[in-house]
Amino acid sequence: MRLTFIDTEHPLYPEELELRYQVLRAPLGFDRSSVKFPFDAQSLHLVAVDAGRVVGCVLFHPESEHSGRLFQMAIDPMRQRTGLGARLVRALEEELVARGFREITLHARAHVAGFYETLGYEVYGEPFVEVNIPHVHMRRGLNETRRSGPGER
Numbered sequence: 001m002r003l004t005f006i007d008t009e010h011p012l013y014p015e016e017l018e019l020r021y022q023v024l025r026a027p028l029g030f031d032r033s034s035v036k037f038p039f040d041a042q043s044l045h046l047v048a049v050d051a052g053r054v055v056g057c058v059l060f061h062p063e064s065e066h067s068g069r070l071f072q073m074a075i076d077p078m079r080q081r082t083g084l085g086a087r088l089v090r091a092l093e094e095e096l097v098a099r100g101f102r103e104i105t106l107h108a109r110a111h112v113a114g115f116y117e118t119l120g121y122e123v124y125g126e127p128f129v130e131v132n133i134p135h136v137h138m139r140r141g142l143n144e145t146r147r148s149g150p151g152e153r
Contacts (some may be wrong), residue, residue, distance in 0.1 A: 001048055001049065001050040001055070001084075002048070002049050002050075003046060003047070003048050003049075003087070003088065003091050004046070004047060004049060005044060005045060005046050005047075005095070006045045006046075006047055007041070007045065008040050008041045008045070010045075012047055012049065012054055013045070015047075015053065015054040016045060016047050016054050016057045017032075017035055017036060018054075019054050019055075019056070019057055019074050019076065020035045020057065020072050020074045021034075021035040022074075023074035023075065023076070023077065024072065024074050025131075028131055028132060028133065030131070034131075035072070037061075037071075037072075039061050040059075042061065042062070043059045043060060043061040043062075043071075044059065044060040044061075044092070044095065044096075045057065045059050046058050046059070046060075046088055046091060046092050046095070048075075048079075048084055048087070048088060055075070055076040055078075055079050055084070056074065056075045056076060056079060056084045056085065056088050057072065057073070057074050057088070058070060058072070058073040058074075058085075058088045058089060058092050059071050059072045059073075060092055060096065060104070062101070063105075065100075066100065066101055066102040066103065067101060067102060067103040067104070067105065068096075068101060068104065068105070069104070069105050069106055069107075070089070070092070070104050070105070070106040071106065071107070073085065073088070073089070075088075085115065086115075086118075086119060089116075089119055090119075093142060096142060097142050101142055102141060102142050102143055103139060103140070103141050103142060104121075104139065104140050104142065105137065105138065105139045106121070106137075106138050106139070107128075107130055107135045107136075107137060107138075108121075108135060108136050108137075108138045109133055109134070109135055110127060110133070110134035110135060110136055111134075113136050113138065116138050116140075117138075119140070120140050121138040121139065121140040122138060122139060122140065123136045123137065123138055124137050124138070124139060125137040
């Protein structure tokens, strides 16, 4: 399996969109158009590719010179709970540090906030509803001491 950064012109981008739709939007009854954001082209797209197929992705949208938002993390259901999500987040963080970013924020679905907490993210602010389900705001400073996440040693 390889992790690679792509853009919206890359041949794997349609597969990334489909994975995002199948994992994040279809279960909520949304249509395919709901998965693409107006800022997709200005975002970093990190995908996990196995046997030529996109099996995971995470995106990052810069919101200032030193911070931005992680969004649309999706892992193929057959690959969930294997450490792939943690691997994607850590690889994204490494790239962001190299680019000078200092903080990542995200809107985590409430039921997966624990996953991000194991990676060093902290809840802040009040819970809210997005795409009709409970979410929490989370953030992590990239200069903080790294804690091991699932599947890491």
